[in-house]
Amino acid sequence: MLLFGLPFGLLGLLALAQGWHFPQALPPAYSLAALRTLGAADSELLAGLGRSLLLAGTVALLATAGGFGVARAVARSRWSRQWEAASYLPYALPPVLLATLVQPFIIRLQLSGSGGGVVLGLLLVALPFATLLLRSFWSVQAREYEQLARTLGCSARQAFGRVLLPLAWPLLRTTLFQTFLLAWFDFGLTNVLSVGKVRTLTVQVFSYVGEANTALAAVASLLLVLPPALLLGLNRTALWRRPG
Template sequence: MLRKSLTAILASAILLPFLFFAVLSVGQAWFYPSVMPQRFTLANWQQLWSGQSELQFGLVRSLILGLGVAILSTLLGFIISKEIALAKYKNRWLLLAYWPFVLSPVVLAILVQRFFLLTGMSGELIGVLLGQLILAFPFTVIFFQSFWSPEVLQLGQQSQTLGASAVYTLRYVLLPLAKPLLLICFFQTFLISWFEYGLTQFIGLGKVKTLTILVFKYVNEANIFHAALASLLIMLPPALLLWANKKFVFRGI
């Protein structure tokens, strides 16, 4: 009985924010001291799917950045982390990988802003993507260090000693072993990009309006209904990724 009660309380705590933002996203004309909005309409959701919706463009930009950062950082991190694991001064390289996390994203953006200005990538989607990689790529390098144990490295060397090519060893030996970690790393880096605000705002110069940027914009404008819809859109992918992690990844592990 106690376990069921605790489960119900936990489930309610998790679902309450989704329910709250869902109600606000279809609300209209909410005035104090009313507990609920005076009117309900699907106009905000219909506007989301219209051809000129700011929220629609923000959702697309966030998805492009999230998927791009996740794919690039996961692949590069997997490859580079192996080279670091084999390097003579492994600890020095790992220490360097921690450097971006010593500073706040805004301070980090200020330090690299000159590069983006000189290359003309400030205020561009590609510039924001590269800026987010500054955070995501070192994370993947650190994340995959636990995979490259002496046993895994020896297994790869034995495969090549027996005549397998480097590509064959990577495809049929290393990738199957690393598949669960690759998926987890992909999800994590996607979320790093999905929720990132400081670098995106500074390098994007306010022109690259992702969902996180739009949430703050709508809050500053006191547009609570659009802010609720944008917040709900931000919350849905992490919930889906959490479900996918539990159903496919951790079950495989």
């Protein structure tokens, strides 16, 4: 717990510190000026937090729902191994290079510099990732459960909604959590495809660091790590569930 809390403590000190230079162990003075920016009516940090939550949440929902269906199609395909291997292709390139390659298509779709273009670019990475995570669910056992439900009188929709979805929910929850984190912490794809117009928290952190604005960079970093920490707390029962 101490190791887990150290980064948060350091970011808190950086957000409050004034004139803190090496080799001083602690800040000589403290100020709430950086934190007061969160209360401003036109707070760019709160706007960035809202953009990040909207983009990451949208990507996570679309990638998880789409990955569930794509994983089912891959599992039932005669070329399932080839499709599964193709799912790793987006990770063969750095995010910035991948964004540069797909940017001409984003421009043709008139989505350059928009949230829709960023979501589409992030789905190119998040959807294959969700497919790989959910591929393990669509085993022979899942197919047998579905066939049993149909034999007992369920329609295809009932078998999907009342049998398959409850069985897959723990894995779907994990996939939702992982794809949210993937989109939440992304910088390369977002920065290139948005051409600086969609300022998420990650983009703001790098911007403040480049400006040597340590206090605002620390506040933005605290906002950046807070939602994943809350999600980890909500998801802890699934991650640390004891057998039996």
